[in-house]
Amino acid sequence: MNVKDVDVAIIGTGTAGMAAYRAAKAFTNKIALIEAGEYGTTCARVGCMPSKLLIAAAEATHHARQANTFGIDVSGIKVDGAKVLERVRSERDRFVGFVIEAVEGFDADHKVKGYARFVDDNTLLIDDHTQIKAKRIVIATGSRPHFADLFYNAGERLLINDDVFELDALPKSLAVFGPGVIGLELGQALSRLGVEVKVFGRSGSLAGFQDPEIKNYAKATFNKEFLLDLDTELKRISKLDDGVEVEYINEQGLSVTESFEYILAATGRKANLDNLNLSLTSLVLDDSGTPIFDEKTLQTSCDHIFIAGDANAFIPLLHEAADEGKTAGANAGRYPDVQAGLRRAGxxxxxxxxxxxxxxxxxxxxxxxxxxxxxxxxxxxxxxxxxxxxxxxxxxxxxxxxxxxxxxxxxxxxxxxxxxxxxxxxxxxxxxxxxxxxxxxxxxxxxxxxxxxxxxxxxxxxxxxxxxxxx
Missing domain, CATH: 3.30.390.30 (FAD/NAD-linked reductase, C-terminal dimerisation domain)
Structure with missing residues (x-):
C-alpha cells in the first residue's frame, strides 16, 4: 500500500474542491487532491449549464409560438428532440472540457484517484491502495439527488436531473416530483418543447418563495402552462411495459391514477458524506449527519478539518461553493491561523x-x-x-x-x-x-x-x- 504524508488533503474536485486546492497551494506544496469519480463539476456536468442549454431551446420554441402577439406569423414550428438534446450534450461537454483542462493543469503528484474514507482524524484510506496521513483535511465531496425508496419502483423509467440530458429523444410525457428550482426549470423547459408535463409537490412550498402573495401568483402563472399541484400525497408508483403508473391524492383530496412515460425525481439533494466513515473521527455531527461547522471559517468541531460547498448543505450554489472552497483551503493551508472568509450578500x-x-x-x-x-x-x-x-x-x-x-x-x-x-x-x-x-x-x-x-x-x-x- 502506498503511504503519503501531506499538509493538506482535499476530498473532492468539484467547484469547492478546486477552489480549496488553489487556495491551499499558496501555503504548501504538500497536498493530496482526492477524486473518486470523473473530473468536472456538478454545475458543468449535470447542473446549471446543461439545464440552461435545455431552457434556451425551450425559450426559442416559446418565442416562436408567441410571435403572433406581435403580428408575426411563424408557421410550421417543429421541435426535433434528438437535435435539441444533441446540442445540450455537445455544449455541455465543452463546458466540462474546460473544467477537466483546469484539473489537468494541477500538479500530477497531488492527484489521487479513488474513494476516501476516514480511518481517524488525520488518516484517510483511498480505496485499498493508498493511505494518506494529513495534518489538515478539507471535505468538499459535493451532493447527489435524493429521493424516497418508493421511486425505485419505476425501474429504468425513473430519471434524475443527471439522466435527462442523456436521453436520445424527448419523452412524450413526464411526471416531475419536486417543485423546487430543478423541477420547475426542467419541467417548464420540457413542457415548452412539447412534453406533456405535470409537476407535483407535497408540502405546499414552491421554489423557495416565502412571500405567500408572490408564491400564489407564480403557481397560477405556471398552471397556465402545465399542471402544478403543490399538495400531493403520492400513494403508489408501478412500472408498466411502456412507462410508469402513478397513484396520488391531489390538492382537492381526490384520488388520481395516471400513466407517464417517465418520472423525474427532483425532490432534493443529499450531501455525499455517508461513505466517509465520519463515525471513526471525533467530528460532532448534526441530526442529518453533517459535521457542525463555523459558517465564516468553515472549520468543524475537529479544528484541523474543514467542510465546504454542497457537502455542508449551507448554501448549495456554485458561487457560494467557490467562496467556501477558497476559505476552507486557505484556512487549511495556513492553519492554525484560521480566518473568516468572504460572505457575499445573498x-x-x-x-x-x-x-x-x-x-x-x-x-x-x-x-x-x-x-x-x-x-x-x-x-x-x-x-x-x-x-x-x-x-x-x-x-x-x-x-x-x-x-x-x-x-x-x-x-x-x-x-x-x-x-x-x-x-x-x-x-x-x-x-x-x-x-x-x-x-x-x-x-x-x-x-x-x-x-x-x-x-x-x-x-x-x-x-x-x-x-x-x-x-
Whole structure:
C-alpha cells in the first residue's frame, strides 16, 4: 500500500474542491487532491449549464409560438428532440472540457484517484491502495439527488436531473416530483418543447418563495402552462411495459391514477458524506449527519478539518461553493491561523419564465430579526412599460427595508429579467445602501428597472425615516 504524508488533503474536485486546492497551494506544496469519480463539476456536468442549454431551446420554441402577439406569423414550428438534446450534450461537454483542462493543469503528484474514507482524524484510506496521513483535511465531496425508496419502483423509467440530458429523444410525457428550482426549470423547459408535463409537490412550498402573495401568483402563472399541484400525497408508483403508473391524492383530496412515460425525481439533494466513515473521527455531527461547522471559517468541531460547498448543505450554489472552497483551503493551508472568509450578500436565481430571484435576507430572516420594524414596497410588472413592450408583463417584486434606518434588507421577485435585477439589488445590499441612496441612482427609460424604482418608491412611503441619502 502506498503511504503519503501531506499538509493538506482535499476530498473532492468539484467547484469547492478546486477552489480549496488553489487556495491551499499558496501555503504548501504538500497536498493530496482526492477524486473518486470523473473530473468536472456538478454545475458543468449535470447542473446549471446543461439545464440552461435545455431552457434556451425551450425559450426559442416559446418565442416562436408567441410571435403572433406581435403580428408575426411563424408557421410550421417543429421541435426535433434528438437535435435539441444533441446540442445540450455537445455544449455541455465543452463546458466540462474546460473544467477537466483546469484539473489537468494541477500538479500530477497531488492527484489521487479513488474513494476516501476516514480511518481517524488525520488518516484517510483511498480505496485499498493508498493511505494518506494529513495534518489538515478539507471535505468538499459535493451532493447527489435524493429521493424516497418508493421511486425505485419505476425501474429504468425513473430519471434524475443527471439522466435527462442523456436521453436520445424527448419523452412524450413526464411526471416531475419536486417543485423546487430543478423541477420547475426542467419541467417548464420540457413542457415548452412539447412534453406533456405535470409537476407535483407535497408540502405546499414552491421554489423557495416565502412571500405567500408572490408564491400564489407564480403557481397560477405556471398552471397556465402545465399542471402544478403543490399538495400531493403520492400513494403508489408501478412500472408498466411502456412507462410508469402513478397513484396520488391531489390538492382537492381526490384520488388520481395516471400513466407517464417517465418520472423525474427532483425532490432534493443529499450531501455525499455517508461513505466517509465520519463515525471513526471525533467530528460532532448534526441530526442529518453533517459535521457542525463555523459558517465564516468553515472549520468543524475537529479544528484541523474543514467542510465546504454542497457537502455542508449551507448554501448549495456554485458561487457560494467557490467562496467556501477558497476559505476552507486557505484556512487549511495556513492553519492554525484560521480566518473568516468572504460572505457575499445573498443572491439566488431560477431560470424559469418568468424568472425567480431572491436577494439579501429572506423574508423569514427579516421577520425574525426585525419583527414589526420593517416595511415592504412592491410593484406589479403587468402594467410596467418595458415589460408590456416585450409582452413579458407578468410577475411582481417586493423589497424590504428597515423602517427606522431606511436600510435595504432584501427582496423577492417573480418577473422578467430577474437574473439582472437580482444582481443590481444584491450589490446594493452588500454596499448597505439605504432606500434613499437607491432612489438617487439613475434609471433609464424605458427599461424593466423602472419597475425597481417603483417598488422602492412604494417602500419609501412606508418607512418611518426621512429620505436623506447617507453619503
Amino acid at each position: 443572491i439566488a436565481v431560477a431560470f424559469t419564465d418568468p424568472q425567480i430571484a431572491s436577494m439579501g435576507l429572506t423574508l423569514a430572516q427579516i421577520e425574525l430579526a426585525y419583527g414589526d420594524n420593517f416595511a415592504v414596497g412592491e410593484v406589479s410588472f403587468e402594467g410596467q412599460g418595458r415589460s408590456r413592450v416585450m409582452a413579458k408583463n407578468q410577475g411582481m417584486l417586493k423589497v424590504y427595508g428597515d423602517k427606522h434606518s431606511g436600510e435595504f434588507l432584501g427582496a423577492e421577485m417573480f418577473g422578467p429579467a430577474a437574473e439582472h435585477v437580482a444582481h443590481l439589488l444584491s450589490w446594493a445590499i452588500q454596499q448597505k445602501l439605504t432606500v434613499a441612496d437607491i432612489l438617487e441612482m439613475p434609471f433609464y427609460h424605458p427599461v424593466i428597472e423602472e419597475g425597481v424604482r417603483t417598488a422602492f418608491r412604494d417602500l419609501a412611503s412606508n418607512l418611518n425615516v426621512s429620505l436623506v441619502p447617507h453619503h
